[in-house]
Amino acid sequence: xxxxxxxxxxxxxxxxxxxxxxxxxxxxxxxxxxxxxxxxxxxxxxxxxxxxxxxxxxxxxxxxxxxxxxxxxxxxxxxxxxxxxxxxxxxxxxxxxxxxxxxxxxxxxxxxxxxxxxxxxxxxxxxxxxxxxxxxxxxxxxxxxxxxxxxxxxxxxxxxxxxxxxxxxxxxxxxxxxxxxxxxxxxxxxxxxxxxxxxxxxxxxxxxxxxxxxxxxxxxxxxxxxxxxxxxxxxxxxxxxxxxxxxxxx
Ligand code: PGA
Numbered sequence: 001x002x003x004x005x006x007x008x009x010x011x012x013x014x015x016x017x018x019x020x021x022x023x024x025x026x027x028x029x030x031x032x033x034x035x036x037x038x039x040x041x042x043x044x045x046x047x048x049x050x051x052x053x054x055x056x057x058x059x060x061x062x063x064x065x066x067x068x069x070x071x072x073x074x075x076x077x078x079x080x081x082x083x084x085x086x087x088x089x090x091x092x093x094x095x096x097x098x099x100x101x102x103x104x105x106x107x108x109x110x111x112x113x114x115x116x117x118x119x120x121x122x123x124x125x126x127x128x129x130x131x132x133x134x135x136x137x138x139x140x141x142x143x144x145x146x147x148x149x150x151x152x153x154x155x156x157x158x159x160x161x162x163x164x165x166x167x168x169x170x171x172x173x174x175x176x177x178x179x180x181x182x183x184x185x186x187x188x189x190x191x192x193x194x195x196x197x198x199x200x201x202x203x204x205x206x207x208x209x210x211x212x213x214x215x216x217x218x219x220x221x222x223x224x225x226x227x228x229x230x231x232x233x234x235x236x237x238x239x240x241x242x243x244x245x246x247x248x249x250x
Contacts, residue, residue, distance in 0.1 A: 002206050004222060004249045005162060005229035007038040007123065008236025009063065009091060009210075019045045020052045025239030027056040035229065035249045038123075039236070040091055043077055050086030061089030061123070064097065067110045079118035089121045093149055095168045099129075105148030112149055116157045123162045123231065124149045125210070126189070130169035139188055146192050155197050163189055163207045164231040170211025172233055179220045179227075182209045186226035215244025222249050 014022060019041050030037065040061045041049045050060045066076035082090065092115060093108040108124075115122040126145040128138045142165075153161065165185050170177050177185070186207045194202035209221050210231030221227055229249060235241040 002204065002228045004035045005038060005206055005208055006035045006242070006246045006249050007040065007061075007164075007208065007229070007231045008242055009040045009094070009231055009233050010042060010237060011063070011096070011233060012042060013237055014041065014045065016045055016048060020048050022237065022239055022242075023049050023052045023058060026242055027053060027058060029239055029243040030056060030058070030246065033057075033246055033249070035246055037246060038089055040089070046082070046087060047085040059088050060086060061091060061121075062087050063091050063094070065090050065092075065111055065115055065120070067107070067114045079114060079120055082120065083118070087120065089123060090115045091123050091125060091164075093125045093145070095125060095127055095166055095171055099168065105145065108145075109148050109151050112161075113152055116153065116160055121160045121162065123164050123208070125164040125166050125231070127166040127168050127171075127211075133167065133169065138185065142185065142188060143192065146189065146196070150196070155201050158193075158197060158201045158205055161205065163193075163205060164210050165189060165207060166210035166231060172212070174212050176212040176214075176217050176221070177209070179224050182221055182227055183224040186224065190226050213245060215241050215248060218245040218248035 038059050038061055040063050062082045065079050092111045097103045112122050112124055126142055128141040132141045167177050189207050190202050193205055206228040208229045208231045209227050213230040213232045214235045
């Protein structure tokens with residue numbers, strides 16, 4: 001049985017006090033849940049959020065990492081720094097990094113492998129643009145992003161990888177994929193894992209859905225056989241709505 005994950009991607013939102021209040025609110029409201037709960041705050045607040053989450057099951061990850069250990073890379077943050085402040089996870093390949101910041105598949109692959117090599121759990125995000133979906137290219141795009149993103153990642157390392165399917169047209173737009181659309185893509189991704197790794201890896205890898213997940217659509221999405229949780233943007237910025245999604249996840 002795959003354990004469901006509910007993850008909050010705060011993006012470039014909150015300030016220090018708001019972020020710490022948000023994680024405290026999640027901590028207080030988090031009753032018994034079978035879900036794994038993750039938050040991805042902005043870099044400057046990571047240490048404070050880890051401290052605020054202490055004593056709870058909330059795990060903290062970063063929204064990015066850099067591929068070198070240290071040195072003259074102005075503005076970048078290393079895996080050692082992330083682990084030093086208590087991060088356990090990292091997001092790689094988010095559509096905003098691909099399409100707004102211009103990250104290519106090769107860099108995304110290097111980041112995935114760097115995170116895994118240094119002991120972080122990697123949430124690798126994939127997803128098609130609306131024009132790619134309309135041109136019936138969804139599977140081709142997912143195949144390309146998975147092939148590149150996971151190149152050189154071993155079957156053993158896959159135990160530390162989570163895939164997030166985030167159709168770009170559904171991110172921050174209020175246009176959620178229907179449960180059937182999500183399931184179709186997730187089924188494709190699980191099949192991809194089976195053909196490129198093994199039935200075992202396919203069975204055990206969590207595949208999250210992301211794109212306008214809210215408390216009132218979460219249960220139906222997460223209820224699909226191949227949807228193992230949610231990566232939540234906007235609705236993760238309020239403790240109540242994030243807790244509502246966790247409750248919907250069971
Ligand atoms: P959204 O963002 O929930 O605001 O659509 C999801 C994401 O980008 O991870």
